[in-house]
Amino acid sequence: MKVLLASSRGFCFGVEDAIETAQAAVREHGVGNVVALGPVIHNKEVVHKLEAEGLDQSGDLETVDPDKILLLRSHGAPPETYARAEERGLSIVDATCVLVKRAQDSVRKLHEDGYRVVMIGDPNHPEVKGVIGYAPNVTVIDHETDLDEALPYFERIGIVAQTTHSPEYVADVISSILVRPFREVKIVNTLCLEVTRRQEAATALAREVDVMFVLGGLHSANTKELARLCEDECETYHLETLSQFDSSMVTGKSVAGITAGASTPEWIISDFVKHLEAI
Numbered sequence: 171m172k173v174l175l176a177s178s179r180g181f182c183f184g185v186e187d188a189i190e191t192a193q194a195a196v197r198e199h200g201v202g203n204v205v206a207l208g209p210v211i212h213n214k215e216v217v218h219k220l221e222a223e224g225l226d227q228s229g230d231l232e233t234v235d236p237d238k239i240l241l242l243r244s245h246g247a248p249p250e251t252y253a254r255a256e257e258r259g260l261s262i263v264d265a266t267c268v269l270v271k272r273a274q275d276s277v278r279k280l281h282e283d284g285y286r287v288v289m290i291g292d293p294n295h296p297e298v299k300g301v302i303g304y305a306p307n308v309t310v311i312d313h314e315t316d317l318d319e320a321l322p323y324f325e326r327i328g329i330v331a332q333t334t335h336s337p338e339y340v341a342d343v344i345s346s347i348l349v350r351p352f353r354e355v356k357i358v359n360t361l362c363l364e365v366t367r368r369q370e371a372a373t374a375l376a377r378e379v380d381v382m383f384v385l386g387g388l389h390s391a392n393t394k395e396l397a398r399l400c401e402d403e404c405e406t407y408h409l410e411t412l413s414q415f416d417s418s419m420v421t422g423k424s425v426a427g428i429t430a431g432a433s434t435p436e437w438i439i440s441d442f443v444k445h446l447e448a449i
């Protein structure tokens with residue numbers, strides 16, 4: 171089978187930095203002494219590898235032993251997490267991606283400048299939960315939100331978006347906001363260019379192939395978005411590991427395309443390519 175790879179795919183610099191920060195912290199403080207408040211990234215294989223190297227990813231802020239080092243994940247955390255960690259005497263190693271930090275700073279600045287902040291994002295995603303902590307009463311809007319109910323009249327609103335959303339989706343939501351009678355609407359572009367590049371490359375490839383495989387965590391927001399975009403172009407499968415592949419997925423197909431989310435390591439991509447090429 172012929173296999174084509176998306177020109178931009180896999181690990182982004184934010185995820186690479188987070189993994190390196192976690193590994194360096196374990197090397198410096200010792201096995202079992204660094205505790206993350208949940209999986210460092212949305213990829214089971216990488217999470218297991220970090221666990222095997224001695225990183226505890228099952229931490230709870232209220233119960234972490236104060237002798238341990240608290241690792242904050244690439245998705246970031248709200249200010250209360252930093253404050254509570256300080257109260258409990260925990261030292262912090264911060265692996266928040268710089269682009270997530272930029273979104274947090276934008277939210278704080280919009281609030282300070284008198285805007286009512288609106289965030290386009292998934293209210294259950296850890297990045298969104300963290301970012302909205304930087305201003306009071308942030309309204310979170312996702313595709314299921316009833317705008318009439320969620321957004322009453324405010325004189326000035328300031329909009330940011332979850333870093334991993336696609337520009338098209340964000341533009342759609344913003345258009346629905348702009349038809350409402352707010353006096354002033356300020357938009358801060360908080361989208362991640364790494365993600366946008368992967369989305370453009372995936373869409374272009376999906377137009378050329380018979381079937382697309384999107385590799386990455388089933389809970390990874392940016393991987394789910396890649397799969398959604400590819401589905402619009404051709405038959406698409408979102409797989410976490412090679413074990414989920416079934417040969418019926420490529421029956422009658424001669425060219426397969428592969429892309430991968432920002433938290434998918436290269437080894438998973440190359441194992442999958444080898445497997446498909448052997449068919």
Ligand code: SF4
Pocket residue numbers: 182183184185244267268269270333334362363364365392432
């Ligand atoms: S996808 Fe973008 S925002 Fe998210 S960790 Fe990677 S570089 Fe940072």
